[in-house]
Amino acid sequence: MKKFVALVLVLALALTCFAGCSSxxxxxxxxxxxxxxxxxxxxxxxxxxxxxxxxxxxxxxxxxxxxxxxxxxxxxxxxxxxxxxxxxxxxxxxxxxxxxxxxxxxxxxxxxxxxxxxxxxxxxxxxxxxxxxxxxxxxxxxxxxxxxxxxxxxxxxxxxxxxxxxxxxxxxxVVGFFYNKDLFAQAGVTDTPTTWTEFMEVCEKLKAAGINAITCDDAYMTLIPNNYLARLVGSDTIKAMSADAADPAWQSEQITQAFQAMEALSPYMSPQTATNKYPAGQQEFALGDAAMYLNASWMPSEVAETAGDDFPWGFFAFPVVEGGVEGAGYTSVGxxxxxxxxxxxxxxxxxxxxxxxxxxxxxxxxxxxxxxxxxxxxxxxxARAECTDVIAAADKVASLNCDLSSEFVSAVFTLEMNKVLTGQTTADKAVETLTAESAKY
Amino acid sequence: MKKSLHRMYLAFLSPVVIAFLVAYLYPVLRTVQMSFYEVSDISSSSDTWKFVGLFNYLDLFSRQLFLVSFRNMLLIFLAGGAAVFLISLFFAWVLHKGMFMGELWRNLIYLPTVITPVAMITVWTQYVYNNRFGLLKTIFETLGLDTLAAIPWTSTQYAFWAMLLAYCFCSIGGNLLVYMAAMKKIPDDLFEAAFIDGATEGKIFFRITLPLIADNIKTQFTFWTIGCIGFFLWSRVFSVVPSDPTTITPASYMYDQLFGTSISSNAVATSGTNVGMGAAIGVVLCLVTVIAMAVINLIFPKEKYEM
The missing domain is CATH 3.40.190.10 (Periplasmic binding protein-like II)
Known part of the structure; x- marks a missing residue:
């Protein structure tokens, strides 16, 4: 009995200590x-x-x-x-x-x-x-x-x-492309791309070297098309497009161009992209199985354990889209x-x-x-040190999804873009679907 | 004497009744009230609410995404329901008839039910369906079935069916156990008599076993229906993309309306919440449940068999 009382007292004392800690x-x-x-x-x-x-x-x-x-x-x-x-x-x-x-x-x-x-x-x-x-x-x-x-x-x-x-x-x-410096060097890429054309050239070089240029997973898949489209049409048009699925911008040439650009990018995406459930794509990148991943600067801490301390982190801003409205300083920052x-x-x-x-x-x-x-x-x-220059160079701010959000965007645009990027459909078919569905929203 | 009995009823019942009124009826009534107002934030005080009549309901049924979510829910209910009930009844019957290592099979089939759904979903999305080293891929490759091994289970094209398959897999165990227990209760004399009279296995199942466990099937069917109407967790965890049309269900759509759909807590701009509409979805789902219960009571036979 004495032992039991002593045990209870010790427990009570321990609990008080814990309570003390928490306060x-x-x-x-x-x-x-x-x-x-x-x-x-x-x-x-x-x-x-x-x-x-x-x-x-x-x-x-x-x-x-x-x-x-x-x-x-x-x-x-x-x-x-x-x-x-x-x-x-x-x-x-x-x-x-x-x-x-x-x-x-x-x-x-x-x-x-x-x-x-x-x-x-x-x-x-x-x-x-x-x-x-x-x-x-x-x-x-x-x-x-x-x-x-x-x-x-x-x-x-x-x-x-x-x-x-x-x-x-x-x-x-700040949002940008994280890249693997070793894989870039292996493919002979010396400079990070600043324009979309240069970016596609980098993708081609990586592919030629047998490297998956880009990977992604479902959670962040929307960032690639959104960033492209926002630079192409500009933030004001994006606002109008978010507000109304019937906005004429949804039927514009630029929409077709954006879908075609993603179609052109799809051969460079890792074949796992279509099935990657978050965080499978990030892991793919952290394991060195793909060279680039578009994400915000918090990513290195999310994959720190897989990547390890000596991972060759690199970071560059989303490339400028030639002929687009937004310049190099347009960046998702928050x-x-x-x-x-x-x-x-x-x-x-x-x-x-x-x-x-x-x-x-x-x-x-x-x-x-x-x-x-x-x-x-x-x-x-x-690893985040790589992001210092990009955030310092940013002069026009967008949200994580480049301010493109509405039910129409989630239910149709993002889904169709996802399919195009992963080669499940063609740009033409996706634009057709987009046009047909926009009347319903 | 009678008066004191009444007082005793009152004394014993009142805590439960009060708890029910406060913790259940009040939130329900408040939700119904909320559904007629425009409410910006879930915690905003009621003097900031704006009365909009039936607007939330009208708006809701004009929303394509809600209709998509409703269609998904019906598909889960019908396709998933057919699979779960047929398979679990079949397994229950086979295991009840006696099978080599029957206990082991029963436990194996029941096992997924014990594991917390979030863990199950993660295992399915990250491992079973994985297209690099996943279970299904490995099995199909070993069997030489390359077309099946190449199915991109978690791609947008297949995501809904992949989710449904995993959900059904986890739902069969519970049903199976209930049916097996019910079948055990049926006296062996009935089966023996039927067998002596020359009834086939099929006839015995449809004429004796099925009618005698109809009550249990009704109970399980009721649970299944309620589960489908409130289908949330699987939809939410299976796809982390907010408002993903491939797996969205009304309950998940309701969550988006109540708490917003920001892609990350770090995002400055989040899409606005529409709490009034969220409440309207809650009321609609409640009505759907009531109607479903009425229909279930209609279609299942009223007559009871004596054993």
Whole structure:
């Protein structure tokens, strides 16, 4: 009996320890020192609690950086406390009802401006205040211009003013072709292609060397035709096409051209492409069985275990389509939005905390631990270092799917493009189907 | 005495009734109400809702993708249903008659039912159907059936049937077990008497076994119907592409309307949600279920056989 009681006590003690561990995640270790100061120099008298339910999980690079920002912030403002709940990717499903229920949450992330548009506080004053540790520029200037542009486009789509900031983007990603440098060298390809013609030449060289030029899987298959079409017809036409399946652009010559281009590309696709279920295509690339894969800069971390540390990563921007509307700077870029809740009881402290998250010191630390920094001049690290130039050269922002989305796109366009790319149908037949189906949507 | 009995009923029943009303009836009524409104976000408060009458329903039935999803659901119900019921009845009958290593076969057929569907789907998409080293490819190649080995199972052309095949494979075990248990309950005298009277195996199956397990078939058929109407997980996991017309079902379409179809959580621009229409789909599916139940009650015989 005594043994049993002892066992129960030990268990209880262990549980208390675990409970202690978990509560430490809500970053109340205010005592830690910080190298950067200057926050309190702003002369602000801040106090109270800032609550943030984050989409990140403890241990992720972004979570480590945010944690560091919280520690720096609390060191500079001893009367403030930052409480972070690491709620994971589906945090939006929890945050909405919690806000409705009156829970205090001051910082929001992982949202779309289009839903619950009135939730986001105007933080323009913070964005135009000096950047922490780089007082010669504003916070706005210290961030990658394309990220701010992506943010403005998100706001615009939701009907919010574009000359203000209702949120800010961190953890940037950029879309381009990842390629295997060894396979390129093996095929005698020395320069990465910048135009579609050069790109097709590279594909031909790879094929001649017996290498599968491109692979893909169902999840990202839509990126290839979307990127081509968007460069060809331009973002304004893409918007009109997304809005209406009856838009005349759907019947245009360019649509036929896009289908024909994909038909011409299909012999260079890995024969597995038609049947690759995500992540089978990524794995094919990571195993060195195909030379290129079109994806966003997060891909190296998704296939890190298969690719290994010495994988010959390379990255280049989606080639310019000759005769197309969009230039070389047109790129799919995005980030994770952060905002201050419009009814936050402590908006000033929340905004100031965001300034700490956006500081170069925190962003450089993020790069160091394996994340993608949002500040200008911060070097991307690891396999992602290859993406630094592409995001720096981007000047016109599109979403991941190049803003081409509607039910018609999902149900007909993407499906037909998929079939053409994988050789299951011809461009002519696909265009016929597209024309016939467009009347139904 | 009677009064105290009433009070006791009330005392014992009220927790369940209250729990039912709060946790079940309220969400149902709220969903019905929601389906008449334009709602932008699933968690937006009700004072931001805009009344639109029957618009969500009219809009829904004019959406081609919804009609596609409905057609997929009917195909799963009919084609999948025929396969699952015929095969499981056949196996149950054969195993019931006695077969070499019958127990082993029964357990093997039941095994897929025990494994969580997400794991099963992953095994099917990433391994069984794989065109490089997949199970089907290897088997067909070994048998020299090169045409069959070359089938691109998970390509858009075959994806629906590949999904249905895998789903049926996993559904047979449960049915089989129920039928075998039901067949075991039938007294052996009946079979012996029929056999002495010169009845063939076929006659015994259709005249004795089938009528006596009709109740179980009805129950399984009801479950199958409900499963098909709420067909979601397989559609969702089998294809990660949002609104993939090859495998979309009404329940999956409803999810897209409620939570959006962003290709990734990292995307800045996500396609908007239409929560009101999502609620309308929920109501439509609920009505379809009610009608299906009524039809099932009509087509299955009312008369009970005494054993």
């Amino acid at each position: 430490s995640s809500s970053s109340s270790q205010a005592g830690s020192s910080s190298a950067a100061s200057g926050g309190s120099d702003s002369g602000k008298q801040l106090s109270g609690k800032v609550v943030y339910w984050s989409m990140y999980n403890e241990g992720e690079p972004e979570a480590m950086a945010i944690q560091k920002a919280a520690e720096m912030f609390m060191a500079d403002y001893p009367d403030c406390e930052v409480e972070i709940q690491w709620t994971g990717r589906s945090n939006q499903e929890l945050v909405g009802p919690a806000l409705e229920g009156g829970e205090q949450i001051d910082i929001l992330d992982n949202f779309s401006y289009s839903t619950s548009t009135d939730r986001y506080l105007d933080i323009t004053d913070m964005m135009q205040s000096p950047a922490l540790g780089q007082e010669d520029m504003t916070v706005e200037e210290s961030l990658l211009p394309v990220l701010n542009q992506a943010n403005a486009q998100g706001q615009e789509a939701a009907g919010l003013a574009t000359d203000k900031y209702y949120g800010v983007q961190i953890a940037p990603w 980030g994770v939005p952060l905002a201050v809740y419009s009814e936050s009881p402590n908006p000033e402290a929340a905004k100031e905390f965001l300034r700490y998250v956006l500081s170069k010191e925190v962003q450089d630390y993020l790069a160091e631990v394996g994340g993608a920094p949002a500040t200008v001049g911060s070097e991307w690290t690891g």
